[in-house]
Amino acid sequence: MSRTGLREDRLERIGAMLAGQSHLKLAAIAADLGVSEMTIRRDVTESGGRFACLGGHVIGAHNDVAGDYVLEKEHDQHAAAKLAACAKAARLIEEDDTIFIDCGTTTPRLAALLPAEMRLTAICYSLNVAEILSRRQNTRLILLGGLFHPAAASFSGEPALEQLRRLSINKAFISAGGVHETRGVTCSHFHEVPVKQAAIERAVDSYLVVDASKFGKVRAAHFAETGAFASIVSDQD
Amino acid sequence: MSRTGLREDRLERIGAMLAGQSHLKLAAIAADLGVSEMTIRRDVTESGGRFACLGGHVIGAHNDVAGDYVLEKEHDQHAAAKLAACAKAARLIEEDDTIFIDCGTTTPRLAALLPAEMRLTAICYSLNVAEILSRRQNTRLILLGGLFHPAAASFSGEPALEQLRRLSINKAFISAGGVHETRGVTCSHFHEVPVKQAAIERAVDSYLVVDASKFGKVRAAHFAETGAFASIVSDQD
Protein backbone atom coordinates (compact mmCIF):
# COMPACT_ATOMS: atom_id res chain seq x y z
CA MET A 1 0.00 0.00 0.00
CA SER A 2 1.38 3.40 -0.97
CA ARG A 3 1.00 5.13 2.35
CA THR A 4 2.84 8.21 1.29
CA GLY A 5 0.92 9.11 -1.85
CA LEU A 6 4.08 10.35 -3.52
CA ARG A 7 2.75 9.25 -6.87
CA GLU A 8 -0.41 11.27 -6.46
CA ASP A 9 1.65 14.30 -5.47
CA ARG A 10 3.70 13.97 -8.62
CA LEU A 11 0.60 13.56 -10.75
CA GLU A 12 -0.77 16.78 -9.34
CA ARG A 13 2.48 18.55 -10.05
CA ILE A 14 2.45 17.16 -13.59
CA GLY A 15 -1.07 18.48 -13.96
CA ALA A 16 0.07 21.86 -12.72
CA MET A 17 3.03 21.93 -15.10
CA LEU A 18 0.73 20.95 -17.91
CA ALA A 19 -1.71 23.76 -17.13
CA GLY A 20 -1.60 25.76 -20.31
CA GLN A 21 0.91 23.68 -22.26
CA SER A 22 -0.49 21.06 -24.57
CA HIS A 23 2.40 18.68 -24.12
CA LEU A 24 5.61 18.44 -22.16
CA LYS A 25 8.78 16.45 -22.75
CA LEU A 26 8.96 13.38 -20.58
CA ALA A 27 12.59 14.22 -19.85
CA ALA A 28 11.71 17.77 -18.77
CA ILE A 29 9.14 16.55 -16.29
CA ALA A 30 11.50 13.92 -14.95
CA ALA A 31 14.20 16.52 -14.44
CA ASP A 32 11.79 18.93 -12.79
CA LEU A 33 10.50 16.37 -10.33
CA GLY A 34 13.93 14.88 -9.77
CA VAL A 35 12.98 11.34 -10.70
CA SER A 36 13.71 9.09 -13.66
CA GLU A 37 11.70 9.09 -16.87
CA MET A 38 10.62 5.56 -16.08
CA THR A 39 8.95 6.75 -12.89
CA ILE A 40 7.02 9.38 -14.78
CA ARG A 41 5.99 6.73 -17.27
CA ARG A 42 4.72 4.57 -14.45
CA ASP A 43 2.93 7.52 -12.90
CA VAL A 44 1.16 8.23 -16.15
CA THR A 45 0.03 4.62 -16.59
CA GLU A 46 -1.30 4.63 -13.02
CA SER A 47 -3.04 7.97 -13.47
CA GLY A 48 -6.27 6.31 -14.50
CA GLY A 49 -6.44 8.09 -17.84
CA ARG A 50 -5.68 11.57 -16.61
CA PHE A 51 -2.54 11.72 -18.71
CA ALA A 52 -1.08 9.89 -21.65
CA CYS A 53 2.42 9.26 -22.97
CA LEU A 54 2.89 9.90 -26.67
CA GLY A 55 6.19 10.01 -28.45
CA GLY A 56 8.20 10.82 -25.38
CA HIS A 57 5.83 13.53 -24.26
CA VAL A 58 3.07 13.70 -21.69
CA ILE A 59 -0.25 15.17 -22.67
CA GLY A 60 -3.31 15.90 -20.61
CA ALA A 61 -5.92 13.35 -21.59
CA HIS A 62 -8.40 16.10 -21.67
CA ASN A 63 -11.51 14.08 -22.37
CA ASP A 64 -14.03 16.41 -23.89
CA VAL A 65 -16.80 16.05 -21.39
CA ALA A 66 -15.89 14.40 -18.13
CA GLY A 67 -18.03 11.36 -17.61
CA ASP A 68 -20.39 11.32 -20.52
CA TYR A 69 -19.02 8.27 -22.20
CA VAL A 70 -22.32 7.41 -23.83
CA LEU A 71 -22.34 10.66 -25.69
CA GLU A 72 -18.71 10.15 -26.49
CA LYS A 73 -19.50 6.92 -28.25
CA GLU A 74 -22.46 8.22 -30.16
CA HIS A 75 -20.14 11.03 -31.10
CA ASP A 76 -17.78 8.72 -32.85
CA GLN A 77 -20.48 6.82 -34.64
CA HIS A 78 -22.03 9.77 -36.41
CA ALA A 79 -18.83 11.76 -36.61
CA ALA A 80 -18.78 11.92 -40.39
CA ALA A 81 -22.46 12.90 -40.58
CA LYS A 82 -21.99 15.65 -38.03
CA LEU A 83 -18.98 16.95 -39.85
CA ALA A 84 -20.95 17.04 -43.10
CA ALA A 85 -23.83 18.91 -41.48
CA CYS A 86 -21.44 21.42 -39.93
CA ALA A 87 -19.66 21.98 -43.20
CA LYS A 88 -22.97 22.97 -44.76
CA ALA A 89 -23.81 25.21 -41.81
CA ALA A 90 -20.43 26.92 -41.99
CA ARG A 91 -21.15 27.98 -45.57
CA LEU A 92 -24.11 30.05 -44.36
CA ILE A 93 -21.89 32.36 -42.36
CA GLU A 94 -20.69 35.67 -43.77
CA GLU A 95 -18.09 38.19 -42.73
CA ASP A 96 -19.11 40.38 -39.77
CA ASP A 97 -21.98 38.12 -38.79
CA THR A 98 -22.99 37.77 -35.17
CA ILE A 99 -23.60 34.07 -34.66
CA PHE A 100 -24.85 31.94 -31.80
CA ILE A 101 -23.41 28.45 -31.45
CA ASP A 102 -25.28 25.95 -29.35
CA CYS A 103 -23.72 23.31 -27.11
CA GLY A 104 -23.46 19.57 -27.71
CA THR A 105 -21.18 17.21 -29.59
CA THR A 106 -22.02 18.52 -33.05
CA THR A 107 -21.42 22.24 -32.63
CA PRO A 108 -17.73 22.13 -31.66
CA ARG A 109 -17.11 20.90 -35.19
CA LEU A 110 -18.95 23.88 -36.58
CA ALA A 111 -16.81 26.18 -34.47
CA ALA A 112 -13.70 24.49 -35.80
CA LEU A 113 -14.90 24.77 -39.39
CA LEU A 114 -15.44 28.53 -39.38
CA PRO A 115 -13.20 30.10 -42.03
CA ALA A 116 -9.98 30.93 -40.23
CA GLU A 117 -9.68 34.59 -41.10
CA MET A 118 -13.35 35.60 -41.13
CA ARG A 119 -14.26 38.51 -38.84
CA LEU A 120 -17.12 37.43 -36.55
CA THR A 121 -18.88 37.95 -33.27
CA ALA A 122 -19.68 34.58 -31.73
CA ILE A 123 -21.88 33.82 -28.75
CA CYS A 124 -21.83 30.47 -27.01
CA TYR A 125 -22.49 28.86 -23.64
CA SER A 126 -20.40 25.73 -23.62
CA LEU A 127 -16.81 25.26 -22.63
CA ASN A 128 -15.67 23.20 -25.60
CA VAL A 129 -17.11 25.60 -28.16
CA ALA A 130 -15.66 28.58 -26.30
CA GLU A 131 -12.27 27.00 -26.23
CA ILE A 132 -12.23 26.50 -29.98
CA LEU A 133 -13.52 30.00 -30.67
CA SER A 134 -11.04 31.57 -28.25
CA ARG A 135 -8.16 30.58 -30.50
CA ARG A 136 -9.45 32.60 -33.42
CA GLN A 137 -7.80 35.86 -34.30
CA ASN A 138 -10.59 37.94 -35.75
CA THR A 139 -13.47 36.83 -33.60
CA ARG A 140 -15.11 38.60 -30.72
CA LEU A 141 -16.24 35.90 -28.31
CA ILE A 142 -19.03 36.22 -25.79
CA LEU A 143 -19.48 33.32 -23.43
CA LEU A 144 -22.67 33.07 -21.42
CA GLY A 145 -21.44 31.88 -18.04
CA GLY A 146 -23.09 30.50 -14.94
CA LEU A 147 -23.24 27.09 -13.32
CA PHE A 148 -21.34 24.39 -15.19
CA HIS A 149 -23.10 21.21 -16.29
CA PRO A 150 -20.53 18.49 -16.99
CA ALA A 151 -22.85 16.30 -19.07
CA ALA A 152 -23.04 18.90 -21.83
CA ALA A 153 -20.03 21.05 -20.86
CA SER A 154 -22.47 23.95 -20.84
CA PHE A 155 -23.41 26.75 -18.46
CA SER A 156 -26.75 27.94 -17.17
CA GLY A 157 -28.00 30.85 -15.11
CA GLU A 158 -30.35 33.78 -15.05
CA PRO A 159 -27.67 36.51 -15.46
CA ALA A 160 -26.43 34.90 -18.66
CA LEU A 161 -29.97 34.59 -19.97
CA GLU A 162 -30.54 38.27 -19.27
CA GLN A 163 -27.39 39.08 -21.19
CA LEU A 164 -28.48 36.94 -24.12
CA ARG A 165 -31.85 38.69 -24.26
CA ARG A 166 -30.04 41.98 -24.75
CA LEU A 167 -27.93 40.71 -27.66
CA SER A 168 -28.88 40.70 -31.33
CA ILE A 169 -27.95 37.73 -33.45
CA ASN A 170 -27.75 37.29 -37.21
CA LYS A 171 -27.67 33.54 -37.31
CA ALA A 172 -28.25 31.06 -34.52
CA PHE A 173 -26.98 27.50 -35.00
CA ILE A 174 -28.97 25.22 -32.76
CA SER A 175 -28.39 21.54 -32.12
CA ALA A 176 -30.89 18.94 -30.93
CA GLY A 177 -31.11 15.37 -29.70
CA GLY A 178 -34.37 14.70 -31.51
CA VAL A 179 -36.34 16.11 -34.44
CA HIS A 180 -39.89 14.83 -34.81
CA GLU A 181 -42.62 15.87 -37.22
CA THR A 182 -45.36 16.25 -34.64
CA ARG A 183 -43.41 16.31 -31.37
CA GLY A 184 -41.10 19.09 -32.48
CA VAL A 185 -37.47 19.62 -31.57
CA THR A 186 -36.09 18.21 -28.32
CA CYS A 187 -32.90 17.83 -26.33
CA SER A 188 -31.76 15.90 -23.25
CA HIS A 189 -30.86 18.66 -20.81
CA PHE A 190 -33.59 20.87 -19.38
CA HIS A 191 -31.28 23.72 -18.44
CA GLU A 192 -30.52 24.27 -22.12
CA VAL A 193 -34.14 24.95 -23.03
CA PRO A 194 -34.38 28.62 -21.99
CA VAL A 195 -31.00 29.39 -23.58
CA LYS A 196 -31.93 27.81 -26.90
CA GLN A 197 -35.31 29.54 -26.88
CA ALA A 198 -33.81 32.93 -26.12
CA ALA A 199 -31.22 32.48 -28.87
CA ILE A 200 -33.90 31.56 -31.41
CA GLU A 201 -35.95 34.53 -30.34
CA ARG A 202 -33.07 36.98 -30.62
CA ALA A 203 -31.82 35.66 -33.98
CA VAL A 204 -32.85 36.93 -37.38
CA ASP A 205 -32.45 33.39 -38.73
CA SER A 206 -32.12 30.17 -36.78
CA TYR A 207 -30.70 26.99 -38.26
CA LEU A 208 -31.10 23.53 -36.83
CA VAL A 209 -27.84 21.64 -37.23
CA VAL A 210 -28.31 17.90 -36.79
CA ASP A 211 -27.12 14.70 -38.40
CA ALA A 212 -29.78 12.56 -40.01
CA SER A 213 -29.80 10.04 -37.13
CA LYS A 214 -31.79 12.56 -35.09
CA PHE A 215 -34.82 12.53 -37.38
CA GLY A 216 -37.77 10.75 -35.83
CA LYS A 217 -36.16 10.78 -32.38
CA VAL A 218 -37.74 12.42 -29.33
CA ARG A 219 -35.90 13.51 -26.18
CA ALA A 220 -37.23 14.69 -22.83
CA ALA A 221 -36.90 18.46 -23.17
CA HIS A 222 -38.95 20.20 -25.86
CA PHE A 223 -37.72 23.61 -26.93
CA ALA A 224 -39.10 24.46 -30.40
CA GLU A 225 -41.17 23.43 -33.38
CA THR A 226 -39.47 22.71 -36.67
CA GLY A 227 -41.16 25.78 -38.13
CA ALA A 228 -39.05 28.02 -35.91
CA PHE A 229 -36.02 27.43 -38.13
CA ALA A 230 -35.13 29.05 -41.41
CA SER A 231 -33.85 25.64 -42.45
CA ILE A 232 -32.69 22.31 -41.11
CA VAL A 233 -29.03 21.75 -41.94
CA SER A 234 -28.15 18.08 -42.08
CA ASP A 235 -25.84 15.66 -43.86
CA GLN A 236 -28.86 14.35 -45.79
CA ASP A 237 -31.34 16.55 -47.63
CA MET B 1 1.81 28.71 -54.83
CA SER B 2 -1.03 26.61 -53.46
CA ARG B 3 -3.90 28.22 -55.20
CA THR B 4 -6.38 25.64 -54.13
CA GLY B 5 -5.85 25.74 -50.39
CA LEU B 6 -6.45 22.03 -50.07
CA ARG B 7 -4.03 21.86 -47.23
CA GLU B 8 -5.85 24.52 -45.32
CA ASP B 9 -9.13 22.70 -45.89
CA ARG B 10 -7.65 19.54 -44.46
CA LEU B 11 -6.24 21.40 -41.48
CA GLU B 12 -9.68 22.75 -40.73
CA ARG B 13 -11.16 19.30 -40.98
CA ILE B 14 -8.45 17.96 -38.71
CA GLY B 15 -9.31 20.70 -36.25
CA ALA B 16 -12.96 19.72 -36.48
CA MET B 17 -12.19 16.05 -35.93
CA LEU B 18 -10.03 16.97 -33.00
CA ALA B 19 -12.76 19.07 -31.42
CA GLY B 20 -13.26 17.29 -28.16
CA GLN B 21 -10.70 14.52 -28.53
CA SER B 22 -7.30 15.14 -27.07
CA HIS B 23 -5.48 13.12 -29.69
CA LEU B 24 -6.26 11.17 -32.82
CA LYS B 25 -4.39 8.39 -34.58
CA LEU B 26 -2.50 9.66 -37.59
CA ALA B 27 -3.76 6.65 -39.55
CA ALA B 28 -7.38 7.39 -38.63
CA ILE B 29 -7.14 10.94 -39.89
CA ALA B 30 -5.43 9.85 -43.07
CA ALA B 31 -8.17 7.29 -43.72
CA ASP B 32 -10.91 9.81 -42.99
CA LEU B 33 -9.50 12.42 -45.35
CA GLY B 34 -8.56 9.85 -47.96
CA VAL B 35 -4.91 10.80 -48.14
CA SER B 36 -1.69 9.17 -46.98
CA GLU B 37 -0.26 9.54 -43.50
CA MET B 38 2.67 11.36 -44.99
CA THR B 39 0.39 14.08 -46.29
CA ILE B 40 -1.14 14.55 -42.86
CA ARG B 41 2.35 14.76 -41.43
CA ARG B 42 3.25 17.47 -43.92
CA ASP B 43 0.01 19.28 -43.18
CA VAL B 44 0.80 19.28 -39.49
CA THR B 45 4.31 20.63 -39.99
CA GLU B 46 2.92 23.38 -42.22
CA SER B 47 0.14 24.23 -39.77
CA GLY B 48 2.25 26.86 -38.09
CA GLY B 49 2.00 25.28 -34.67
CA ARG B 50 -1.70 24.61 -34.67
CA PHE B 51 -1.13 20.88 -34.40
CA ALA B 52 1.67 18.54 -33.46
CA CYS B 53 2.60 14.95 -34.31
CA LEU B 54 3.54 12.81 -31.35
CA GLY B 55 3.92 9.07 -31.35
CA GLY B 56 1.82 8.51 -34.41
CA HIS B 57 -0.96 10.73 -33.14
CA VAL B 58 -2.01 14.29 -33.87
CA ILE B 59 -2.75 16.58 -30.97
CA GLY B 60 -4.12 20.10 -30.93
CA ALA B 61 -1.31 22.42 -29.93
CA HIS B 62 -3.67 24.21 -27.72
CA ASN B 63 -1.52 27.16 -26.75
CA ASP B 64 -2.80 28.48 -23.48
CA VAL B 65 -3.53 32.04 -24.44
CA ALA B 66 -3.59 32.90 -28.10
CA GLY B 67 -1.14 35.65 -28.81
CA ASP B 68 0.37 36.61 -25.50
CA TYR B 69 3.80 35.23 -26.10
CA VAL B 70 5.44 37.70 -23.75
CA LEU B 71 3.43 36.40 -20.84
CA GLU B 72 4.10 32.89 -22.03
CA LYS B 73 7.80 33.44 -21.70
CA GLU B 74 7.64 35.11 -18.34
CA HIS B 75 5.50 32.17 -17.40
CA ASP B 76 8.27 29.74 -18.05
CA GLN B 77 10.86 31.77 -16.24
CA HIS B 78 9.09 31.90 -12.92
CA ALA B 79 7.32 28.59 -13.35
CA ALA B 80 8.89 26.98 -10.31
CA ALA B 81 8.20 30.01 -8.11
CA LYS B 82 4.59 30.13 -9.20
CA LEU B 83 4.16 26.45 -8.56
CA ALA B 84 5.59 26.87 -5.07
CA ALA B 85 3.26 29.77 -4.30
CA CYS B 86 0.27 27.82 -5.56
CA ALA B 87 1.20 24.76 -3.53
CA LYS B 88 1.10 26.92 -0.40
CA ALA B 89 -2.19 28.45 -1.44
CA ALA B 90 -3.73 25.04 -2.12
CA ARG B 91 -3.06 24.04 1.48
CA LEU B 92 -5.35 26.80 2.71
CA ILE B 93 -8.38 25.21 1.07
CA GLU B 94 -10.73 22.96 3.03
CA GLU B 95 -13.53 20.59 2.08
CA ASP B 96 -16.77 22.32 1.09
CA ASP B 97 -15.14 25.72 0.67
CA THR B 98 -16.42 28.16 -1.89
CA ILE B 99 -13.34 29.58 -3.54
CA PHE B 100 -12.69 32.27 -6.14
CA ILE B 101 -9.77 31.76 -8.48
CA ASP B 102 -8.44 34.77 -10.35
CA CYS B 103 -7.13 34.76 -13.91
CA GLY B 104 -3.53 34.97 -15.10
CA THR B 105 -0.65 32.59 -15.60
CA THR B 106 -0.24 31.69 -11.94
CA THR B 107 -3.74 30.65 -11.00
CA PRO B 108 -4.17 27.76 -13.48
CA ARG B 109 -1.52 26.00 -11.46
CA LEU B 110 -3.49 26.52 -8.30
CA ALA B 111 -6.56 25.04 -9.99
CA ALA B 112 -4.52 22.03 -11.03
CA LEU B 113 -3.12 21.58 -7.52
CA LEU B 114 -6.45 21.37 -5.75
CA PRO B 115 -6.73 18.01 -4.00
CA ALA B 116 -8.37 15.72 -6.52
CA GLU B 117 -11.26 14.41 -4.47
CA MET B 118 -12.04 17.52 -2.37
CA ARG B 119 -15.63 18.74 -2.60
CA LEU B 120 -15.65 22.41 -3.56
CA THR B 121 -17.54 25.24 -5.17
CA ALA B 122 -15.21 27.20 -7.43
CA ILE B 123 -15.82 30.54 -9.10
CA CYS B 124 -13.61 31.80 -11.89
CA TYR B 125 -13.67 34.08 -14.92
CA SER B 126 -10.94 32.80 -17.17
CA LEU B 127 -11.05 30.08 -19.76
CA ASN B 128 -7.91 28.23 -18.77
CA VAL B 129 -8.86 28.01 -15.11
CA ALA B 130 -12.41 26.95 -15.99
CA GLU B 131 -11.10 24.22 -18.23
CA ILE B 132 -8.98 22.74 -15.48
CA LEU B 133 -11.75 22.98 -12.91
CA SER B 134 -14.31 21.48 -15.29
CA ARG B 135 -12.47 18.15 -15.22
CA ARG B 136 -12.93 17.75 -11.48
CA GLN B 137 -15.50 15.30 -10.20
CA ASN B 138 -16.64 16.83 -6.93
CA THR B 139 -16.54 20.49 -7.80
CA ARG B 140 -19.37 22.80 -8.63
CA LEU B 141 -18.01 25.30 -11.12
CA ILE B 142 -19.37 28.76 -11.74
CA LEU B 143 -17.82 30.67 -14.62
CA LEU B 144 -18.43 34.39 -14.86
CA GLY B 145 -18.91 34.92 -18.57
CA GLY B 146 -19.04 37.91 -20.87
CA LEU B 147 -16.74 39.34 -23.48
CA PHE B 148 -13.53 37.37 -23.98
CA HIS B 149 -10.14 39.05 -23.62
CA PRO B 150 -7.46 36.97 -25.33
CA ALA B 151 -4.54 38.58 -23.54
CA ALA B 152 -5.59 37.14 -20.20
CA ALA B 153 -8.03 34.47 -21.44
CA SER B 154 -10.57 36.14 -19.17
CA PHE B 155 -14.11 37.43 -19.48
CA SER B 156 -15.66 40.75 -18.51
CA GLY B 157 -19.16 42.17 -18.38
CA GLU B 158 -21.75 43.74 -16.16
CA PRO B 159 -24.05 40.69 -15.92
CA ALA B 160 -21.20 38.55 -14.62
CA LEU B 161 -20.26 41.24 -12.10
CA GLU B 162 -23.84 41.36 -10.88
CA GLN B 163 -23.78 37.62 -10.47
CA LEU B 164 -20.53 37.77 -8.54
CA ARG B 165 -21.95 40.39 -6.19
CA ARG B 166 -24.70 37.96 -5.25
CA LEU B 167 -22.30 35.12 -4.43
CA SER B 168 -20.63 34.46 -1.10
CA ILE B 169 -17.04 33.31 -1.05
CA ASN B 170 -14.98 31.65 1.66
CA LYS B 171 -11.57 32.23 0.17
CA ALA B 172 -10.60 34.35 -2.81
CA PHE B 173 -7.24 33.66 -4.47
CA ILE B 174 -6.15 36.79 -6.30
CA SER B 175 -3.17 37.20 -8.58
CA ALA B 176 -1.34 40.39 -9.47
CA GLY B 177 1.31 41.74 -11.80
CA GLY B 178 2.78 44.05 -9.20
CA VAL B 179 2.90 44.35 -5.40
CA HIS B 180 4.30 47.59 -4.04
CA GLU B 181 4.52 48.85 -0.46
CA THR B 182 3.08 52.30 -1.14
CA ARG B 183 1.50 51.88 -4.59
CA GLY B 184 -0.53 48.85 -3.60
CA VAL B 185 -1.49 45.88 -5.72
CA THR B 186 -1.74 46.25 -9.50
CA CYS B 187 -2.37 44.29 -12.68
CA SER B 188 -2.08 44.91 -16.43
CA HIS B 189 -5.66 44.60 -17.61
CA PHE B 190 -8.20 47.21 -16.60
CA HIS B 191 -11.21 45.02 -17.21
CA GLU B 192 -10.06 42.73 -14.41
CA VAL B 193 -10.18 45.46 -11.79
CA PRO B 194 -13.92 45.42 -10.99
CA VAL B 195 -13.96 41.62 -10.93
CA LYS B 196 -11.03 41.39 -8.53
CA GLN B 197 -12.50 44.08 -6.32
CA ALA B 198 -15.92 42.42 -6.20
CA ALA B 199 -14.34 39.07 -5.38
CA ILE B 200 -12.31 40.58 -2.55
CA GLU B 201 -15.40 42.30 -1.23
CA ARG B 202 -17.53 39.15 -1.30
CA ALA B 203 -14.86 36.92 0.25
CA VAL B 204 -14.44 36.20 3.94
CA ASP B 205 -10.69 35.94 3.36
CA SER B 206 -8.69 37.04 0.35
CA TYR B 207 -5.22 35.74 -0.43
CA LEU B 208 -2.77 37.33 -2.80
CA VAL B 209 -0.97 34.57 -4.74
CA VAL B 210 2.17 35.88 -6.43
CA ASP B 211 5.71 34.74 -6.99
CA ALA B 212 8.43 36.85 -5.42
CA SER B 213 9.35 38.49 -8.72
CA LYS B 214 6.24 40.66 -8.41
CA PHE B 215 7.39 42.44 -5.24
CA GLY B 216 8.34 46.04 -5.88
CA LYS B 217 6.71 46.00 -9.31
CA VAL B 218 3.93 48.37 -10.35
CA ARG B 219 1.48 47.81 -13.24
CA ALA B 220 -1.05 50.17 -14.79
CA ALA B 221 -4.26 49.04 -13.12
CA HIS B 222 -4.55 49.46 -9.35
CA PHE B 223 -7.14 47.29 -7.65
CA ALA B 224 -6.30 46.94 -3.94
CA GLU B 225 -3.99 47.75 -1.07
CA THR B 226 -1.90 45.02 0.50
CA GLY B 227 -3.95 45.36 3.66
CA ALA B 228 -7.00 43.98 1.89
CA PHE B 229 -5.54 40.47 2.05
CA ALA B 230 -5.54 38.01 4.91
CA SER B 231 -2.05 37.08 3.75
CA ILE B 232 0.28 37.19 0.79
CA VAL B 233 1.07 33.69 -0.43
CA SER B 234 4.40 33.53 -2.24
CA ASP B 235 7.31 31.18 -2.85
CA GLN B 236 9.41 33.33 -0.51
CA ASP B 237 8.30 34.39 2.96
Next chain:
DNA sequence: TTCATAATGTTAAATGCGTAACATTATGTT
Protein backbone atom coordinates in the same frame (compact mmCIF):
# COMPACT_ATOMS: atom_id res chain seq x y z
C1' DT C 1 -0.15 19.47 -76.18
C1' DT C 2 3.85 20.05 -73.68
C1' DC C 3 6.22 21.59 -70.00
C1' DA C 4 7.14 23.24 -65.24
C1' DT C 5 5.75 23.12 -60.73
C1' DA C 6 3.18 21.81 -56.94
C1' DA C 7 1.06 18.13 -54.38
C1' DT C 8 0.93 13.64 -52.93
C1' DG C 9 2.45 8.71 -52.66
C1' DT C 10 5.98 5.19 -51.71
C1' DT C 11 9.80 3.18 -49.93
C1' DA C 12 13.64 2.36 -46.89
C1' DA C 13 16.81 3.35 -43.30
C1' DA C 14 17.79 5.18 -38.53
C1' DT C 15 16.51 7.32 -34.71
C1' DG C 16 14.28 7.06 -30.52
C1' DC C 17 10.29 5.32 -27.92
C1' DG C 18 8.24 1.79 -25.12
C1' DT C 19 8.49 -2.32 -22.55
C1' DA C 20 10.27 -5.75 -19.79
C1' DA C 21 13.49 -7.67 -16.71
C1' DC C 22 16.37 -7.08 -13.18
C1' DA C 23 19.10 -4.14 -9.69
C1' DT C 24 18.91 -0.92 -6.21
C1' DT C 25 17.19 1.96 -2.74
C1' DA C 26 13.68 3.39 0.52
C1' DT C 27 10.01 2.35 3.92
C1' DG C 28 7.67 0.17 7.54
C1' DT C 29 7.08 -3.94 10.64
C1' DT C 30 8.22 -7.51 13.92
Next chain:
DNA sequence: AACATAATGTTACGCATTTAACATTATGAA
Protein backbone atom coordinates in the same frame (compact mmCIF):
# COMPACT_ATOMS: atom_id res chain seq x y z
C1' DA D 1 18.49 -5.29 13.44
C1' DA D 2 16.56 -8.04 10.10
C1' DC D 3 13.15 -8.76 7.05
C1' DA D 4 9.42 -8.01 3.64
C1' DT D 5 7.49 -5.00 0.57
C1' DA D 6 7.02 -1.03 -2.00
C1' DA D 7 9.17 2.44 -4.84
C1' DT D 8 12.43 3.81 -7.98
C1' DG D 9 16.61 3.28 -11.05
C1' DT D 10 19.12 1.02 -14.83
C1' DT D 11 19.87 -1.42 -18.78
C1' DA D 12 18.91 -3.51 -23.14
C1' DC D 13 16.30 -4.95 -27.05
C1' DG D 14 12.28 -4.92 -30.41
C1' DC D 15 9.73 -2.14 -33.05
C1' DA D 16 6.97 1.92 -34.36
C1' DT D 17 7.70 6.46 -35.60
C1' DT D 18 10.08 9.69 -38.11
C1' DT D 19 12.70 11.57 -41.68
C1' DA D 20 14.60 11.83 -46.07
C1' DA D 21 14.89 10.74 -50.77
C1' DC D 22 12.83 9.62 -54.78
C1' DA D 23 8.63 8.27 -57.72
C1' DT D 24 4.27 9.50 -59.18
C1' DT D 25 0.30 12.05 -60.05
C1' DA D 26 -2.27 16.39 -60.40
C1' DT D 27 -2.45 21.27 -61.77
C1' DG D 28 -1.82 25.45 -64.37
C1' DA D 29 0.67 28.08 -68.02
C1' DA D 30 2.54 28.86 -72.50
